[in-house]
Amino acid sequence: MKKRFYLLSLLLFLSAQSSPKEINTLWTIIGAGPAGILTIGLLLDLGIQEKDITWLDQEFNVGRLGKYYKTVPANLKSKLFVQFINDCKTFNQCPVTPSIARLHHYHPEKEYPLQTIVEPLQDITNYLKQRVNAKKGIVSSLDYQDGVWHIGVGQQKTTSSYVVLATGCHPRELNYPIKNKIPLDIALNKTMLVQHVKNTDSIAVIGSAHSAILIMKYLSELKVREIINFYSKPCTYAEDKGNWIANESSGLKGVTAWWAKNILEKNPPRNIKRIHNTKQNRDKWLPLCNKIIYAIGYERNELPKVNGSNQVAYDNSSGIIGPRFFGIGIAFPEVHTDPEGHTESRVGLPFFMEYAQRVIPQWITKERLHRLQEYKDLFTIELL
Ligand SMILES: Cc1cc2nc3c(=O)[nH]c(=O)nc-3n(C[C@H](O)[C@H](O)[C@H](O)COP(=O)(O)OP(=O)(O)OC[C@H]3O[C@@H](n4cnc5c(N)ncnc54)[C@H](O)[C@@H]3O)c2cc1C
Structure with missing residues (x-):
């Protein structure tokens, strides 16, 4: 003891x-x-x-x-x-x-x-x-x-x-052949973005999640000439399944979900084109763009x-x-x-x-x- x-x-x-x-x-x-x-x-x-x-x-x-x-x-x-x-x-x-x-x-x-x-x-x-x-x-x-x-x-x-x-x-980036890149951190701030775009610009937006959707919304409001969105996956939304939520973290929510569902998918502005991101499509459409924004995570x-x-x-x-x-x-x-x-x-x-x-x-x-x-x-x- x-x-x-x-x-x-x-x-x-x-x-x-x-x-x-x-x-x-x-x-x-x-x-x-x-x-x-x-x-x-x-x-x-x-x-x-x-x-x-x-x-x-x-x-x-x-x-x-x-x-x-x-x-x-x-x-x-x-x-x-x-x-x-x-x-x-x-x-x-x-x-x-x-x-x-x-x-x-x-x-x-x-x-x-x-x-x-x-x-x-x-x-x-x-x-x-x-x-x-x-x-x-x-x-x-x-x-x-x-x-x-x-x-x-x-x-x-x-x-x-x-x-x-x-x-x-x-932010992750790729090296597609467009030199004039707008960094994601700038593109996500509308008052800064406005200083980096002109209404004669054709802008490639790469991605289809929260950031890419928000940037397309901003660019369409800023009335740039053309927005070409290269997406790998369709828009994914957070979805209430009763006692759990599908895509709870990665799915679109809030204002981006509303805009993607009601504007982009139902009634897209004329200056937005959505292109599946394949090599063939990039070869065809990227040369039409003078600026690029990577919103790929x-x-x-x-x-x-x-x-x-x-x-x-x-x-x-x-x-x-x-x-x-x-x-x-x-x-x-x-x-x-x-x-x-x-x-x-x-x-x-x-x-x-x-x-x-x-x-x-x-x-x-x-x-x-x-x-x-x-x-x-x-x-x-x-x-x-
Ligand atoms: C555009 C965007 C919108 C988002 N919106 C929401 C939202 O609405 N709601 C929500 O809940 N979440 C949101 N998130 C997601 C998430 O909440 C954030 O990504 C979160 O801020 C990540 O926090 P963190 O502390 O892990 O990393 P960070 O915020 O990146 O902090 C890391 C810190 O570590 C420091 N550091 C790194 N390396 C070193 C080192 N070697 N020595 C000393 N210091 C170092 C850095 O300087 C930094 O201060 C959003 C994210 C993004 C990108």
């Missing part, structure tokens, strides 16, 4: 030491887009101490949404953004700023521009930055040695027990070199990449199979939150298991 007491006391003492001496921090979160923000919030909700969390990003401006897409119409009703904030206890400890108050006053069933959620998330970011160790910088390397992550940030090195990549994505931002490699694989149902190493957000989404057997990556704030609420507690449990594992010899004695 006495031996048991001493062993348990020693175990508790060792467990209370959050990390070995040479480790600078327990958790390092890389990226301050929506996924990084919610990871910090949920780790705090789950009782990880703020002194044990380091947060790294070069800008802390709500990632790509904050930098480029504030004016883009959201594809979600505003009540889902309110719920996103309400789902995290720590977010609700942030003092109510004008933007957070405004979010609660929008019509819950309507969609608004993304700034309605970007501005509250910027205020929450500023609040969280005061609580955890937030540092500006780009992480260039991650090396796992002897159970510790060695993290290269600029010229500096730091160490951490656990690392989360929330490093996001950027997103690919991962360049990752820090992980043990010397730029490639990592992850488990798309838990976010686990490697030992004490996790990924979340648009670069590492959950892959979901619906009741009809179709799979899709779940991208969007409510999906990230729901998924994170499921997996982050597992990451932490695994942390505890790791600690127990470290002291397994002690347990063996105890079990004996």
Whole structure:
């Protein structure tokens, strides 16, 4: 009995030491887009101490949404953004700023521009930055040695027990033979787009999802001469199936769904041509275009070199990449199979939150298991 007491006391003492001496921090979160923000919030909700969390990003401006897409119409009703904030206890400890108050006053069933959620998330970011160790910088390397992550940030090195990549994505492009390209981030902002187009332009728009449809809507309103849309798949809509939604993440929703269904498919403007994207059609129709916009999705931002490699694989149902190493957000989404057997990556704030609420507690449990594992010899004695 006495031996048991001493062993348990020693175990508790060792467990209370959050990390070995040479480790600078327990958790390092890389990226301050929506996924990084919610990871910090949920780790705090789950009782990880703020002194044990380091947060790294070069800008802390709500990632790509904050930098480029504030004016883009959201594809979600505003009540889902309110719920996103309400789902995290720590977010609700942030003092109510004008933007957070405004979010609660929008019509819950309507969609608004993304700034309605970007501005509250910027205020929450500023609040969280005061609580955890937030540092500006780009992480260039991650090396796992002897159970510790060695993290290269600029010229500096730091160490951490656990690392989360929330490093996001950027627009994917191809190299079709049109030199004059309008970047997607510009095309999605109508006031910027207007500065890049003339009414004599014939513009190739590649893609048929949310961004491509929105850009065609903008271009038709700007009355360019011709819009030639090269699509690989027909328009796909989010569809209510009663107790589940088909194409919930990838299907068209909100204003783009309405415009695609009622205008593009039923009564398209005369200056829009839709062409199946085959080599033969490209050879025929691309030479008629003087500008091109690629709206064909997103690919991962360049990752820090992980043990010397730029490639990592992850488990798309838990976010686990490697030992004490996790990924979340648009670069590492959950892959979901619906009741009809179709799979899709779940991208969007409510999906990230729901998924994170499921997996982050597992990451932490695994942390505890790791600690127990470290002291397994002690347990063996105890079990004996
Ligand atoms: C046009 C558009 C419209 C969308 N509309 C909606 C919508 O209406 N509703 C919705 O829910 N979702 C929407 N989404 C989808 C989704 O919510 C976003 O893509 C989401 O912002 C992704 O967040 P993230 O944190 O994963 O990545 P990001 O926002 O890309 O953030 C990644 C962050 O990591 C940083 N970073 C990257 N590498 C490093 C490094 N090595 N070191 C340090 N920092 C690094 C970056 O600087 C950035 O700040 C939309 C997406 C797009 C593109």
